[in-house]
Amino acid sequence: MTSIQALQCSAATMLADSSQSRHLDLDVQAVRNSQVNPKTHKASAIRRTLDAYGIDDNRKTLSKLNQDKYHVLIKSDESGVIDFNHGAYISKNLEDDYGSFRWLNPRGLQKYQTDDLAQVTLTTTNLAQLQQTYKDANVTQFLVELLYGNSREPSDKVYKEVYKENPDVFHYSAPLGTGNGFLIYPNIPYMSQTYTAGQVTDLPTRPEGIQLTAWAVHPTAPQNLIQEINGDLSIGQIPSNQKIELHQHRAELMTGVKSLTSILDLEQGDVEMLEKLKLDSFQHLVDTYGVSAEKDKISLFFHFPVAPSTATLHLHIWVNKGDHPLNESRAFGIDEVIHHLRQGETIDTLILSRNDGQFILPTKDMLHKIKGMPESKTPRPADYRELKLPIGIENR
Structure with a gap:
């Protein structure tokens, strides 16, 4: 039987003299990133190898990167004081690619x-x-001013500076029958001047992403802008025997058409309307902004509760945008709403199933003081942690 010879180092790989071999014995204790096991008083073999090549052993840190729910990049100065004026970049586990x-x-x-x-x-x-x-609130005022279009002097600022400069970013989703239509346009306070410069097809790849809203337009609301968008003055024309009515309950009684003030007004019979709104919103994103359903992260949602001043049903349309956990906590996706209503359930049961009906709201918005709200209380410390991004709020 042939014996197997032990492997020997090739002469080509042998060191020329013994003085060079001394360089293989690295003093890993002197390397900054080498940590000693307190039980054995020795550094691990992997750590010694990494240190020998000058590589930081940060495996323990890296192993945690995909465990936290949110990872945040934010600007701060050399002393660590955070600058909130630049916003933040957010990666959400299980939603965003690593x-x-x-x-x-x-x-x-x-x-x-x-x-x-x-x-x-x-x-x-x-x-x-x-x-x-x-229902006792009027149609949201800034929406009304926009809907009047050029029929008033001076005309609305958004109409003059955004619509007239770039009308393609406005889209009217027509109603089914005589119901509510939806006006889709940029959420101006949150957007840049890009919309007035006509540079919108690159927005999906820009840091700001896309942020639109689709506002319900009742038949008794002003229709001037709707007619201009459609290029047909007969479209959206209010009947001569019907006046403009901004009080939403009175408008509902006057016409028999339901006023949509919040998701509380949505019922099973509205599923077809919501599906059309979703489809029209997607198509507008594709046609105007070049959005791809395969490549881009699209989010369509309603907020609840809302302030009476914005109590006209509106859908938020976001593409490639980061969100804050506190804002997400009161967001109801349009797919979630459609599915719930299609099952024959009421909106009430959907809202009350969200954290057993518990909502935590910024006091600045005064939502907790709306007529009909129960008495509020201070959230638990655990709730604060859950609804904040992991950045140093104390440094602001």
């Missing part, structure tokens, strides 16, 4: 990264009272 970050603009960051919070726990009675509060 190493992929989305931008949260300064306005949203400063609004939601706060300790000034109030907790309310809603019941069916509260929801009925809130629905009445919203």
Whole structure:
């Protein structure tokens, strides 16, 4: 039987003299990144290898990167003081690809990264009272001014500076029958001047992403802008025997067409309307902004609760945008709403199933003081941690 010879180092790989071999015995104790096992008083073999090649052994740190829910990149000075005026880049575990970050603009960051919070726990009675509060509100004022278009002097600022400069970023989703249509356009306070310069097809790849809203337009609301968008003055024309009515409950009684003030007004019969709104929103993103459903992260959602001043149902349309956990906590996706209603459930049960009806709200918005809200209380410390991004709020 042939014996197997032990492997020997090739002469080509042998060191020329013994003095060179001394360089193989590295003093790993002197290397900054070499940590000694307290039980054996020795560094691990892997750590010694990494140190020998001058590589930081940060495996323990890297192993945690994909465990946290949020990872945040934010600007700070040399002393560590955070600058909130630049916004933040956020990567959310299980949503964003590893190493992929989305931008949260300064306005949203400063609004939601706060300790000034109030907790309310809603019941069916509260929801009925809130629905009445919203019905007694007028159509959102800045929407009304925009809908008047050029029929007033001076005309609305958004109409003059955004619509007239770049009308393609406005789209009207026509109603089914005689119901509510939806006006889709940029959420101006959160967007840049890009919209007035006509440079919108690169927005999906820009840090700011895309942020639109689709506002319900009742038949009794002003129709001037709708007619201009469609290029047909007969479209959206209010009948001669019907006047403009901005009070939403009176408009509903006058026409028999439901006013849409919040998701509380949505019922099973509205599923087809919501599906059309979703389809039209997607098509507008594709046609105007070059958005790809395969490549881009698209989010369509309603907020609840909302302030009476914005109590006209509106869908948020976001593409490649970062969000804050406090804002997400009161966001209801359009797919979630459609699925729930299609199952024959009411919106009340959907809202009350969200954290058992508990909502934590920024006190600055005064949502906890709306007529119909229950008495608020201070959230628990655990709730604060859950609804804040892992950045140093104390440094602001």
